[in-house]
Amino acid sequence: MDIEITRIANGLTVVTDPMPQLESTAVGVWVDCGARNETRAQMGLSHMLEHMAFKGTARRNARQIAEEIEAVGGYLNAYTSREQTAFHARILKADVPLAVDILADILTSPAFEAGELERERQVVLQEIGQARDTPDDIIFDHLQSVAFPDQPMGWPILGDEDSVGSFAREDLKTYMAANYRAGAMTLISSGAVEHARMVELAEEKFANLPRGESSETLPARYEGGDLRLSEPHEQAHVVYGFPGIAGNDPDIYAAQVYVTALGGGMSSRLFQEVREKRGLCYSVYAFANAFRDGGLIGIYAGTGEDEAAGLSAVVAGEMASLAETANADEIARAKAQLKSGLLMGLERPAARAEQIASQLLTYGRVLAVSELTEKLEAVDVSAVRRFGSRLMQAAMPALVALGPVNKLETYSAFANRFGAVGSRAAE
Amino acid sequence: MDIEITRIANGLTVVTDPMPQLESTAVGVWVDCGARNETRAQMGLSHMLEHMAFKGTARRNARQIAEEIEAVGGYLNAYTSREQTAFHARILKADVPLAVDILADILTSPAFEAGELERERQVVLQEIGQARDTPDDIIFDHLQSVAFPDQPMGWPILGDEDSVGSFAREDLKTYMAANYRAGAMTLISSGAVEHARMVELAEEKFANLPRGESSETLPARYEGGDLRLSEPHEQAHVVYGFPGIAGNDPDIYAAQVYVTALGGGMSSRLFQEVREKRGLCYSVYAFANAFRDGGLIGIYAGTGEDEAAGLSAVVAGEMASLAETANADEIARAKAQLKSGLLMGLERPAARAEQIASQLLTYGRVLAVSELTEKLEAVDVSAVRRFGSRLMQAAMPALVALGPVNKLETYSAFANRFGAVGSRAAE
Numbered sequence: 001m002d003i004e005i006t007r008i009a010n011g012l013t014v015v016t017d018p019m020p021q022l023e024s025t026a027v028g029v030w031v032d033c034g035a036r037n038e039t040r041a042q043m044g045l046s047h048m049l050e051h052m053a054f055k056g057t058a059r060r061n062a063r064q065i066a067e068e069i070e071a072v073g074g075y076l077n078a079y080t081s082r083e084q085t086a087f088h089a090r091i092l093k094a095d096v097p098l099a100v101d102i103l104a105d106i107l108t109s110p111a112f113e114a115g116e117l118e119r120e121r122q123v124v125l126q127e128i129g130q131a132r133d134t135p136d137d138i139i140f141d142h143l144q145s146v147a148f149p150d151q152p153m154g155w156p157i158l159g160d161e162d163s164v165g166s167f168a169r170e171d172l173k174t175y176m177a178a179n180y181r182a183g184a185m186t187l188i189s190s191g192a193v194e195h196a197r198m199v200e201l202a203e204e205k206f207a208n209l210p211r212g213e214s215s216e217t218l219p220a221r222y223e224g225g226d227l228r229l230s231e232p233h234e235q236a237h238v239v240y241g242f243p244g245i246a247g248n249d250p251d252i253y254a255a256q257v258y259v260t261a262l263g264g265g266m267s268s269r270l271f272q273e274v275r276e277k278r279g280l281c282y283s284v285y286a287f288a289n290a291f292r293d294g295g296l297i298g299i300y301a302g303t304g305e306d307e308a309a310g311l312s313a314v315v316a317g318e319m320a321s322l323a324e325t326a327n328a329d330e331i332a333r334a335k336a337q338l339k340s341g342l343l344m345g346l347e348r349p350a351a352r353a354e355q356i357a358s359q360l361l362t363y364g365r366v367l368a369v370s371e372l373t374e375k376l377e378a379v380d381v382s383a384v385r386r387f388g389s390r391l392m393q394a395a396m397p398a399l400v401a402l403g404p405v406n407k408l409e410t411y412s413a414f415a416n417r418f419g420a421v422g423s424r425a426a427e
Numbered sequence: 428m429d430i431e432i433t434r435i436a437n438g439l440t441v442v443t444d445p446m447p448q449l450e451s452t453a454v455g456v457w458v459d460c461g462a463r464n465e466t467r468a469q470m471g472l473s474h475m476l477e478h479m480a481f482k483g484t485a486r487r488n489a490r491q492i493a494e495e496i497e498a499v500g501g502y503l504n505a506y507t508s509r510e511q512t513a514f515h516a517r518i519l520k521a522d523v524p525l526a527v528d529i530l531a532d533i534l535t536s537p538a539f540e541a542g543e544l545e546r547e548r549q550v551v552l553q554e555i556g557q558a559r560d561t562p563d564d565i566i567f568d569h570l571q572s573v574a575f576p577d578q579p580m581g582w583p584i585l586g587d588e589d590s591v592g593s594f595a596r597e598d599l600k601t602y603m604a605a606n607y608r609a610g611a612m613t614l615i616s617s618g619a620v621e622h623a624r625m626v627e628l629a630e631e632k633f634a635n636l637p638r639g640e641s642s643e644t645l646p647a648r649y650e651g652g653d654l655r656l657s658e659p660h661e662q663a664h665v666v667y668g669f670p671g672i673a674g675n676d677p678d679i680y681a682a683q684v685y686v687t688a689l690g691g692g693m694s695s696r697l698f699q700e701v702r703e704k705r706g707l708c709y710s711v712y713a714f715a716n717a718f719r720d721g722g723l724i725g726i727y728a729g730t731g732e733d734e735a736a737g738l739s740a741v742v743a744g745e746m747a748s749l750a751e752t753a754n755a756d757e758i759a760r761a762k763a764q765l766k767s768g769l770l771m772g773l774e775r776p777a778a779r780a781e782q783i784a785s786q787l788l789t790y791g792r793v794l795a796v797s798e799l800t801e802k803l804e805a806v807d808v809s810a811v812r813r814f815g816s817r818l819m820q821a822a823m824p825a826l827v828a829l830g831p832v833n834k835l836e837t838y839s840a841f842a843n844r845f846g847a848v849g850s851r852a853a854e
Binding site: 021022023024054062063065066067069070071072073074075076090091092118119120121122123124125126127128129130132133134135136232233234235237265266267271272275276277278279280281282283302303304307329332333336337338339340341343344347348349403 | 448449450451481489490492493494496497498499500501502503517518519545546547548549550551552553554555556557559560561562563659660661662664692693694698699702703704705706707708709710729730731734756759760763764765766767768770771774775776830
């Protein structure tokens with residue numbers, strides 16, 4: 001990897017990651033602004049802005065944006081997360097200048113036309129409906145709000161009917177002026193690209209971005225608790241959450257190995273115990289979400305109404321057991337999976353660009369693959385057990401259950417499986 | 428692309444597609460057997476066999492299969508479609524022999540142990556529950572059964588509670604003996620591979636596959652009709668289907684350009700009219716599924732209860748309008764999208780292996796990229812209009828609607844927008 005980084009005069013960071021053997025490029029702008037930058041009234045505004053960027057600029061209407069990129073076989077999309085909003089394109093190499101021109105156009109002079117806003121509001125309301133119709137999607141929004149209640153880190157990214165219904169053109173303009181500043185934005189390209197040319201393009205196209213850095217956000221404050229919604233689903237969808245760690249916490253590598261060994265593949269403890277041995281679930285997995293100043297470790301499982309009865313005990317039991325008996329073989333397997341995932345990701349330009357964005361957000365620099373693999377290699381059995389033990393101390397897990405969940409054990413029964421050793425001994 | 432193909436002594440086809448710049452490989456076995464090979468009582472048996480292949484062999488139990496592949500950072504998975512079942516791995520190049528050994532082991536000497544079958548039955552029932560909890564997934568199973576009723580082409584791939592509940596060990600063994608013959612199977616690898624070495628591995632590991640070719644299947648017989656299920660979803664999920672064409676029909680390229688222009692991207696007619704202009708949907712798109720002897724052209728839309736009222740008229744209107752007024756610009760855009768999709772797919776080993784499998788199934792040979800792009804290039808405005816007009820003649824569209832669908836226009840009102848010109852004129 002021969003990554004080059006230049007900060008141009010207004011503060012925009014330009015990163016190029018050449019993959020000379022390719023005929024195409026992934027190019028995008030990552031903005032350090034997402035749901036956690038919003039006040040309660042602004043809930044969903046980052047996402048609405050992401051949508052509205054495509055709805056016309058001073059030079060192009062929405063249809064022209066779509067037609068220009070697709071006329072050259074390009075693909076333009078965007079996503080909003082809690083800490084970032086990304087606008088990205090996949091494009092053949094000859095058309096990189098066009099992609100940069102369009103990205104710059106939608107990010108520096110969006111029209112936010114009132115009629116378009118009215119229509120896009122309806123589209124976003126449909127998007128909210130679609131998410132709600134997908135229990136194994138919406139459950140993660142609920143988890144986030146249970147883990148981080150009454151604070152920006154817990155808002156649903158899409159907002160809700162009330163907030164989405166309230167946004168006016170001025171709100172978008174004010175929010176953009178406050179958050180879409182050059183110092184909070186990074187133009188990243190992986191694939192068939194040359195750094196000097198990208199810097200030149202950035203200087204030309206993004207010249208009028210306002211100066212300024214990322215705006216401050218409130219700290220993430222984990223609380224935990226539970227939410228159960230008896231909805232008419234076939235499955236009981238259950239997610240368990242525990243306070244995690246920030247992306248730049250040195251323990252993040254141990255956390256990744258831990259979740260992989262717990263529920264990251266077919267040989268993981270949860271897959272073996274919950275699916276292979278007990279046949280309780282089709283989907284069961286663990287994950288580690290990391291933010292700038294915190295994180296969330298979680299486990300998702302989809303199971304039947306009756307099968308839900310024993311689920312929580314098995315999940316807590318596997319967590320306790322991994323914290324005590326994690327062994328060298330399973331840790332080696334988890335590390336091998338994480339390393340090959342890294343190496344295979346390097347073969348895909350879009351995955352590379354996204355990883356660069358994530359590292360810049362987390363560390364303020366791009367990590368060499370060798371640095372990442374060394375850090376993974378350094379994780380040993382005791383580090384994983386230590387991390388697992390720390391999770392077992394959680395005073396207040398987060399638990400969300402949707403569907404036929406009446407047989408799932410109570411929150412307090414589940415929470416009592418965790419917490420200080422003293423309180424567990426006293427049960 | 429320097430693809431090499433060898434048929435080894437027992438009839439197994441070995442295809443290698445070297446990508447010398449890569450450090451990893453996608454390798455898998457594609458079997459010409461899927462849901463359409465099943466009788467009604469066997470509904471879901473192909474998929475159950477796919478699951479049970481991973482549950483132990485003469486040499487390895489289920490846990491060993493998982494542990495061996497994941498110990499080297501590999502990833503093993505499988506899927507069942509209507510005409511094929513695929514077992515595939517992503518693996519670093521040094522471990523390709525291990526992946527081939529495991530694939531051969533699970534495909535030539537699965538144990539189908541009775542206790543494992545009982546547990547896996549529960550897992551598949553959970554998978555069915557999960558699919559039913561995802562309306563924009565399960566709706567395509569319903570579409571298939573409405574389009575191709577009472578015939579293997581219309582079975583749900585997962586089967587149902589009754590069929591899955593009935594499978595015994597003998598059923599798996601008999602079905603495998605009838606369908607998993609060397610002549611019906613292809614070992615495909617894309618990435619860091621050498622053909623001579625793969626042939627050698629195949630000869631060593633797959634030697635005891637039974638000889639024989641693909642088994643016959645009943646012809647696909649399109650009928651159409653409608654199914655509405657008033658379920659408590661947020662959105663009305665609606666899918667419209669029309670008789671399509673086989674993958675080896677020379678019109679398949681016109682069909683692909685047609686669906687791309689109709690609903691394949693942001694600049695497509697449906698996206699512009701349904702989402703951008705009317706704000707009715709978040710998701711709306713068109714697709715062309717092709718089988719060996721037929722196909723299905725479809726449109727999916729997720730919308731609100733009130734918004735559903737006008738949806739069918741708009742969809743039919745856009746189809747009629749595209750058939751009459753398709754223009755050179757939009758056809759050029761659709762072709763550019765399809766071509767760049769092809770070129771970008773070439774950068775991903777798993778996508779390449781899958782495309783090779785699909786071409787071998789459809790054409791009995793691998794097509795050069797230049798041949799595909801030439802065929803796409805040759806599609807002109809009149810070919811697209813012709814294909815669109817053919818769809819407008821459909822006597823019996825297929826229509827499935829799930830959710831709050833009481834305001835959607837009736838099936839007969841929708842069907843009357845199609846059919847012979849005479850009958851339309853007579854309305």
